[in-house]
Amino acid sequence: xxxxxxxxxxxxxxxxxxxxxxxxxxxxxxxxxxxxxxxxxxxxxxxxxxxxxxxxxxxxxxxxxxxxxxxxxxxxxxxxxxxxxxxxxxxxxxxxxxxxxxxxxxxxxxxxxxxxxxxxxxxxxxxxxxxxxxxxxxxxxxxxxxxxxxxxxxxxxxxxxxxxxxxxxxxxxxxxxxxxxxxxxx
Amino acid sequence: xxxxxxxxxxxxxxxxxxxxxxxxxxxxxxxxxxxxxxxxxxxxxxxxxxxxxxxxxxxxxxxxxxxxxxxxxxxxxxxxxxxxxxxxxxxxxxxxxxxxxxxxxxxxxxxxxxxxxxxxxxxxxxxxxxxxxxxxxxxxxxxxxxxxxxxxxxxxxxxxxxxxxxxxxxxxxxxxxxxxxxxxxx
DNA sequence: TCCTACATGTAAGGTGTTACATGATTCC
DNA sequence: GGAATCATGTAACACCTTACATGTAGGA
Numbered sequence: 001x002x003x004x005x006x007x008x009x010x011x012x013x014x015x016x017x018x019x020x021x022x023x024x025x026x027x028x029x030x031x032x033x034x035x036x037x038x039x040x041x042x043x044x045x046x047x048x049x050x051x052x053x054x055x056x057x058x059x060x061x062x063x064x065x066x067x068x069x070x071x072x073x074x075x076x077x078x079x080x081x082x083x084x085x086x087x088x089x090x091x092x093x094x095x096x097x098x099x100x101x102x103x104x105x106x107x108x109x110x111x112x113x114x115x116x117x118x119x120x121x122x123x124x125x126x127x128x129x130x131x132x133x134x135x136x137x138x139x140x141x142x143x144x145x146x147x148x149x150x151x152x153x154x155x156x157x158x159x160x161x162x163x164x165x166x167x168x169x170x171x172x173x174x175x176x177x178x179x180x181x182x183x184x185x186x
Numbered sequence: 187x188x189x190x191x192x193x194x195x196x197x198x199x200x201x202x203x204x205x206x207x208x209x210x211x212x213x214x215x216x217x218x219x220x221x222x223x224x225x226x227x228x229x230x231x232x233x234x235x236x237x238x239x240x241x242x243x244x245x246x247x248x249x250x251x252x253x254x255x256x257x258x259x260x261x262x263x264x265x266x267x268x269x270x271x272x273x274x275x276x277x278x279x280x281x282x283x284x285x286x287x288x289x290x291x292x293x294x295x296x297x298x299x300x301x302x303x304x305x306x307x308x309x310x311x312x313x314x315x316x317x318x319x320x321x322x323x324x325x326x327x328x329x330x331x332x333x334x335x336x337x338x339x340x341x342x343x344x345x346x347x348x349x350x351x352x353x354x355x356x357x358x359x360x361x362x363x364x365x366x367x368x369x370x371x372x
Numbered sequence: 373t374c375c376t377a378c379a380t381g382t383a384a385g386g387t388g389t390t391a392c393a394t395g396a397t398t399c400c
Numbered sequence: 401g402g403a404a405t406c407a408t409g410t411a412a413c414a415c416c417t418t419a420c421a422t423g424t425a426g427g428a
Binding site for chain 2: 414415417418419423424425426
């Protein structure tokens, strides 16, 4: 089983969806920690179905194309549970920005500052985004959000991770910008 | 040009190295934000050389195999500068752990706690690692570490990012563990 | 004797992205 | 008329990992 497969199972465990809907989920809500294109999702769904982890039924629609609604099977839920409860290896975080910062000494000071300011802006947007997500979750689920056995809490927990991360990255950006400013020749 | 290519140029900009040494750099020091295997590096070095961005000379050694020492060319340094100074797209952080947390509601409370405790331990190790790296850099470079035009400062800046990240992840882990504990039935 | 470090490569397979391909409906 | 949304797929390519392949020297 691939990780994408588990990502799909994780979304389908919350309710039946079409491949198209799954693709949208993997662009934004879940997309902040795992992305995928539809061209990857459709074949993967076929593989999951062959393995008996999901099933689908065709829903006829008027005024728009028919769609296949996929649902997770008992076997699928069990496979997902198994995967979630096993620790797994430490992931390698690939960060292009850090690669650039590693070579920042090569470029002009003002270019470096421009680069980091753009990044600062990006993290600010991320932060705002996660705050919006959390506000929406709070409005929709209320007290249920504090129950760790609910899907809503789990969505909140992942967004909380993103929020804290964005904050720490923002701190780092500003620290770096300060360093870049100190030795400046006016 | 691939990102791996720029990663190699970024290391070679600090001094000539063999493919083997580059592979080691991309396992640990740089490896905390970009990893690569030797099987990927050797062909990439050949491509960089074909493009005139690096060159090599064979160094004969006794008691051990000959090696090819690669150095960055002027064209390579310029290409690297170009790449570093352009902002680039926002990266998609793929995080398997967050995918698991997203489905945490499916598993038993004690399993979830075990999972997060293991993760907490992992982040603690990361934190210690970055602190060691920074201590080593401080011991080796001293005051030069504060000069943003030095390669040493850039190495420090990347480790600083890793350190802050590890800290925020640790905070998140503990927040989640607290949430998992609150609704516990003893 | 076996394992690790040094040193360089190729081959096969898995994963992920971009582009190709089609077609109805709705909004500007 | 053109763009966006809904809806599903295939094909080609780029990227990355694992395994295969070879050989010396030194330490446990």
